[in-house]
Amino acid sequence: MTNLISGKEALIALANGAEVENWNGNVWWDVDKTWQVGAFMSGRKFRLKPKTITINGIEVPAPFEPKVGEKYWFIADYVSSGYSDTQEGTGINSSIGKWRTEEEVKQVVAALRQVFGGVK
Incomplete structure (x- = not known):
C-alpha cells in the first residue's frame, strides 16, 4: 500500500475536487462528499484515486x-x-x-x- 494519505489530506483533497479512495480491507472504494468528517479521523486508509492502472505489471x-x-x-x-x-x-x-x-x-x-x- 503505497501513496497513502492521511484523513486530513483526504478531506482537503476531496474538498478541492480530487478523487479520493478508501481501503475497506479488500478493495479501494470511492469516497464522495456525503462522508461525515469523523470518518476521516478514524484511522482509515486513504489515497488519491490513481490516474493510471496496471496490467500485469x-x-x-x-x-x-x-x-x-x-x-x-x-x-x-x-x-x-x-x-x-x-x-x-x-x-x-x-x-x-x-x-x-x-x-x-x-x-x-x-x-x-x-x-x-x-x-x-
Whole structure:
C-alpha cells in the first residue's frame, strides 16, 4: 500500500475536487462528499484515486467516463489496430473501458498484447 494519505489530506483533497479512495480491507472504494468528517479521523486508509492502472505489471492510462457527445477511444478486437473511436451516447457501449485519446488507448492495447499475445 503505497501513496497513502492521511484523513486530513483526504478531506482537503476531496474538498478541492480530487478523487479520493478508501481501503475497506479488500478493495479501494470511492469516497464522495456525503462522508461525515469523523470518518476521516478514524484511522482509515486513504489515497488519491490513481490516474493510471496496471496490467500485469505494465502501467497504462486509466479509463474515464465520458459525457454525452464526448469523443472517446475504446478497445475493439474486430479491427487490426485493436481500437476504435466514437462519441458517448451513440449506442456503442464499451464495457472494457473508454480513453480520452488515441495515444492512451494505444498504450492499453500494446500492454494487453504483451500479456495475451497478438498482433503488435
